Amino acid sequence: MNEHFHFACHKVDGQARLSTFETPHGAIQMPAFAPVGTLANVKTLEPRDLTELGAQLILANTYHLYMRPGHELIERMGGLHAFMAWDGPILTDSGGYQVFSLADQRKLTDDGVTFRSHIDGSIHHFTPESVMAIEQALGPDIAMVLDECPDPLDRGYNMAALARTHRWAERCKAAHDRPDQALFGIVQGGIFPDLRQKSARFLGELDFDGYAVGGLAVGETKEQMYATLDETCPALPADKPRYLMGVGAPEDIVESVHRGIDMFDCVLPTRIARNGSLFTPEGRINLRNARFAEDPRPVQEDCTCYTCRTFSRAYLRHLYKAKEITALRLGTIHNLHFMMTLMADIREAIAAGRFDAFREAFLARFQISNQAVRHEQRARRKAAMSDKMTG
């Protein structure tokens, strides 16, 4: 790490960590959740909304921005911060996940990966070096290395992929030279403890500015995911932030903080909001349900978000049923406010040394609907990729 970045762990409660990661565009209080702005925009929102919501970090997608409007255009327009008018911290993924899930006809070699655009069928080639050039042009505060994303349940594939992912990580580290941009490595290895530990140790020696756990929430059960974190986190350097990619269900966040994770990103809160599914402390409710037709209450009684301060469930249901765009926005505001409040509550609980009690109380109250879980698992297994890609 250089003078632009600083990680400080203030308190450890069990495995849960209260920390701060300072970046050129501000400090991130951790554990933190990053809303996803796939195309340099958190869908339906504006920067002033993100500020009002207390968002500390936004994720943008390298693959999508490379496709359109192009990283070179964004660089000419002053980089991502200027382009999207967001002056806070930004993280970009490497595009690897999208290439392996979304693009057609990819061809993988040790050099890199050739693939067809999901937009116009044109052919592209990503290498560790080209992805570093793209991310450096985009200019986020945190860049991610290019990795290969195998099926987490396929041991053979994970063994074969891990060596290549590690070589790519070394090449990314060598190619990256922008001092005002942190570079995070990505631990792979599926659900296999020995592979995860090997990966964590290998990458740890490369001295990245932070470490992501990749390749989870894409097919395995929640129990397998939690068990993988149990094995992986202790093998990661203690003096760097730990980032669980693509995870954002409230129960998963609480369970992952409990296992030592500091950062999260996920399209889940924003995507389900656009489907009418909103978080409450008791679990998700879907406002399209007929039982809300004349419900004068806000989505969540004690919530201080604009949506809950202003509108009834009855009105929001009307907007969702009538397919009004405003509904998608008002739902997004509530769900992100819920996430930001959850993260603040988690930080407060760790600071007070009572995270275990917080976790137990949260999980006892927050009902995970079986339908929602089944839906999630189906989506993860099959088309999670194309869902995720559209943010």
Place this chain on the structure above:
Amino acid sequence: MNEHFHFACHKVDGQARLSTFETPHGAIQMPAFAPVGTLANVKTLEPRDLTELGAQLILANTYHLYMRPGHELIERMGGLHAFMAWDGPILTDSGGYQVFSLADQRKLTDDGVTFRSHIDGSIHHFTPESVMAIEQALGPDIAMVLDECPDPLDRGYNMAALARTHRWAERCKAAHDRPDQALFGIVQGGIFPDLRQKSARFLGELDFDGYAVGGLAVGETKEQMYATLDETCPALPADKPRYLMGVGAPEDIVESVHRGIDMFDCVLPTRIARNGSLFTPEGRINLRNARFAEDPRPVQEDCTCYTCRTFSRAYLRHLYKAKEITALRLGTIHNLHFMMTLMADIREAIAAGRFDAFREAFLARFQISNQAVRHEQRARRKAAMSDKMTG
């Protein structure tokens, strides 16, 4: 008019009038433009946006709200103001326009009109009395009478329809008894001066709280519309507001204020914004155009709206091209800000006794693109109705 409403004309400059219309939810400074919130929501916006934009009056559509969520539900939820959380003035149309343009298989008798819902094919019957009951249940500050909307170029149809429209106006007046709600009559008669004058005189004698000019901007040329206003406005009572329904092109507003109109509503500024077409003092520009791909300027250099204060044309073009919902909202904010600024400028010019000079300067600068006009005319002639219906 009763104690809830008061119309005061402060200044007349040529035919242009500077006035105030006081309603139970606040005073409307006129000439005024009302954004359209078809389904009790101005698409992509929230009440706080409308307040920030300086909107003084919102239109909502009786036909659409009767269909969903239903006027009785809205009444049980406390009426439109409470339901949509907008505490300023609201006007509802009568639904007549939508019945005649949008619904299928309508059957017209002197009693009323029977039609099929455009949503589920169910059969409904509107009479002057039932429409008054619906509008009184919805609870806007201003309600409109039920009228018949003929092709403005068909003299025979207009002659036949006018008698029925006038009887319906009488029946609406008789059925309306909510003192905190103004009731406006609607002048019909197509582009025919004798019919318009007859209609204006007949309705004038019924002593409505205001008068709308209906049945324009649906097939005639701009010149025919302006000529019709030349004949109609002088025949209307001078001590009541005059409302030109469904007109919102900036050049039409300036020309209509010049002829004595005080109020406007139209989906145009919000609808074209969702297509990427934004107003500038020089005319419309479409942000989807490739020439804006790297344009670092705001949409309009001197504009103070959030969109122009914050984003480049390049970024907005990217959002439009990528079909991001946020683009629709940012465009809507700009176009409504343009309209609110135009109306404020018009009021200022009338107050200073220089409206004619303002009009000439505005029209000399504001280029009406032939393509836009042709498109408008096609849309007006054929499917304007279904466009309007969706707000």
